[in-house]
Amino acid sequence: MEKFDVAEYVDRTAAILDLDINPEYRENVIANFEKIHAIAQLVNEFPIPDVEALPTFEP
Amino acid sequence: MNDAVSIAAAVREGKISAVEVTQAALQRIAQRQELNCFTAITDESALHDAKRIDDAIAQGNHPGSLAGVPFAVKNLYDVAGITTLAGAKINAENPPATHDATLVTKLKQAGAILVGTLNMDEYAYGFVTENAHYGATHNPHDFNRVAGGSSGGSAAAVAANLVPLSLGTDTNGSIRVPAAFCGIFGLKPTYGRLSRAGVALFSSSLDHVGPFARSVRDIATVFDLLQGYDDRDPVCTQKSPELCLPQLDRGIENLRIAVAGDYFTKGAEPEAITVVEQVAQALDVTEYITLPEAHRARAAAFIITSCEGANLHMEKLRSRPQDFDFATRDRFLAGALIPSHWYIQAQRFRRWFRDRVKEVFQNIDIILAPTTPCFAPLIGQKTMMLAGEEILIRPHLGLFTQPLSFIGLPVLSVPIHRPGSLPLGVQLIAAPYNEAIILRVAAVLEAKGIVSTHTS
Numbered sequence: 001m002e003k004f005d006v007a008e009y010v011d012r013t014a015a016i017l018d019l020d021i022n023p024e025y026r027e028n029v030i031a032n033f034e035k036i037h038a039i040a041q042l043v044n045e046f047p048i049p050d051v052e053a054l055p056t057f058e059p
Numbered sequence: 060m061n062d063a064v065s066i067a068a069a070v071r072e073g074k075i076s077a078v079e080v081t082q083a084a085l086q087r088i089a090q091r092q093e094l095n096c097f098t099a100i101t102d103e104s105a106l107h108d109a110k111r112i113d114d115a116i117a118q119g120n121h122p123g124s125l126a127g128v129p130f131a132v133k134n135l136y137d138v139a140g141i142t143t144l145a146g147a148k149i150n151a152e153n154p155p156a157t158h159d160a161t162l163v164t165k166l167k168q169a170g171a172i173l174v175g176t177l178n179m180d181e182y183a184y185g186f187v188t189e190n191a192h193y194g195a196t197h198n199p200h201d202f203n204r205v206a207g208g209s210s211g212g213s214a215a216a217v218a219a220n221l222v223p224l225s226l227g228t229d230t231n232g233s234i235r236v237p238a239a240f241c242g243i244f245g246l247k248p249t250y251g252r253l254s255r256a257g258v259a260l261f262s263s264s265l266d267h268v269g270p271f272a273r274s275v276r277d278i279a280t281v282f283d284l285l286q287g288y289d290d291r292d293p294v295c296t297q298k299s300p301e302l303c304l305p306q307l308d309r310g311i312e313n314l315r316i317a318v319a320g321d322y323f324t325k326g327a328e329p330e331a332i333t334v335v336e337q338v339a340q341a342l343d344v345t346e347y348i349t350l351p352e353a354h355r356a357r358a359a360a361f362i363i364t365s366c367e368g369a370n371l372h373m374e375k376l377r378s379r380p381q382d383f384d385f386a387t388r389d390r391f392l393a394g395a396l397i398p399s400h401w402y403i404q405a406q407r408f409r410r411w412f413r414d415r416v417k418e419v420f421q422n423i424d425i426i427l428a429p430t431t432p433c434f435a436p437l438i439g440q441k442t443m444m445l446a447g448e449e450i451l452i453r454p455h456l457g458l459f460t461q462p463l464s465f466i467g468l469p470v471l472s473v474p475i476h477r478p479g480s481l482p483l484g485v486q487l488i489a490a491p492y493n494e495a496i497i498l499r500v501a502a503v504l505e506a507k508g509i510v511s512t513h514t515s
Contacts, residue, residue: 009396010393010396013396014392014395014396017373017395017396018377019373019376019377019392019395019396020377021380021392022380022381025380025388025389025392028389029389029392029393029396030393031389032389032390032392032393032394033393033396035393036361036362036365036393036394036397039358039361039362040358040362040397040401040404040405042354042355042358042359043355043358043359043362043401043404043405043408044400044401044404046352046355046408048404048407048408048411049411051407051410051411051414052407052410053403053406053407053409053410054406054409054410059249059250059251059413059466059467059468059491
């Protein structure tokens with residue numbers, strides 16, 4: 001995957017969501033999103049066969 | 060034994076009154092305030108309820124199987140007359156709850172006496188119960204260490220002998236982690252097995268409720284009492300309850316037990332693995348099995364939790380982020396920005412992983428795994444060295460619990476008392492709805508003296 005600008009993503013997505021991120025928190029939110037991004041890759045890179053998510057989960 | 064069942068028996072037999080038991084519990088709670096377990100103490104209603112139990116006994120009525128047993132609940136459960144803080148300063152402005160949560164009602168109907176509500180991580184988002192608004196809950200075995208979280212108050216109150224019984228919630232490990240750190244039993248039943256009605260949600264896809272106690276028979280007794288369909292919780296199962304207490308002494312001869320290998324043997328301090336080996340040895344278990352892609356299961360649980368948690372608190376994240384605990388705020392804010400594709404992939408992966416683990420359970424009845432990768436860290440401790448690598452402690456504490464709650468498996472964390480050291484836990488894991496066999500294994504381990512609670 002191409003490297004993307006996390007800070008820019010955070011700013012733009014927050015704007016779409018009307019979520020005003022205080023400059024005081026911004027750096028830490030970006031750091032957290034970088035972590036989330038790395039963790040999500042573990043799921044996203046895995047080829048899931050043709051299964052749909054369970055609308056109501058039954059274990 | 061000072062467990063709930065023995066207290067109830069003593070009360071029913073008239074050896075001690077419910078009022079005396081309740082007064083003693085309230086006194087211990089007052090004496091151990093420095094542990095910071097409680098967010099509210101319901102002394103007035105507790106003594107009133109206890110008096111009613113004593114009156115019922117005096118009149119020859121059956122007062123219930125938990126007659127006179129003091130209990131307390133994580134402050135995420137609604138208790139009529141008390142504001143459900145959920146560990147949040149924001150929620151302190153909410154009016155008091157008007158009704159008890161379903162599980163609180165069930166325990167009261169069984170004669171148990173509610174003595175208060177318990178501290179937690181804000182909005183249940185954490186494994187340490189270091190709450191910026193309401194303070195850290197201290198581990199009764201070492202004041203400088205965390206009790207675990209997010210149900211830290213619930214575990215510490217039982218371990219400190221303040222109450223024999225408490226309720227908590229578990230989304231990624233929040234019952235099992237504090238149970239292990241505090242050296243007590245903590246049951247996370249099958250997803251949907253117990254009603255969550257009247258309990259504030261964190262991440263509905265993964266939220267579970269369950270009890271903490273000091274003995275296997277207490278866990279079985281309470282779990283049996285709490286089972287049953289509740290139309291107020293949309294995920295509550297319509298399956299009939301299966302009573303576990305009558306099955307406790309059936310033994311384990313016919314059960315196939317294995318140790319979780321690979322993922323569940325890495326990223327931990329040696330002693331966390333050693334206690335699993337101790338349990339395996341006591342059960343004469345040598346087989347290892349693999350839960351495939353467990354690391355991705357943990358990742359997917361993380362994504363689902365982040366998305367659903369942020370969604371739940373979106374309005375407050377917009378209007379008053381400054382009032383959140385700093386330990387949760389930035390994680391919630393980042394979680395709000397996750398693309399929908401990632402969330403849906405995580406949910407699809409959840410089904411895939413569930414089906415793979417179901418295959419494992421065709422050949423195995425019980426799986427053993429460590430509860431936590433280490434014993435309780437110090438309050439305020441941010442990192443630890445593990446295999447020569449510095450890692451962040453807080454997220455790491457759910458390493459072994461998250462992949463299991465992800466697919467709603469029933470798990471009991473059993474306490475391994477290690478004289479001179481802090482306690483650790485071992486997870487007994489079964490296929491969905493098989494709590495009964497978990498408790499049978501736990502009963503055998505308890506009888507052998509391998510697992511035991513330790514109060515201090």
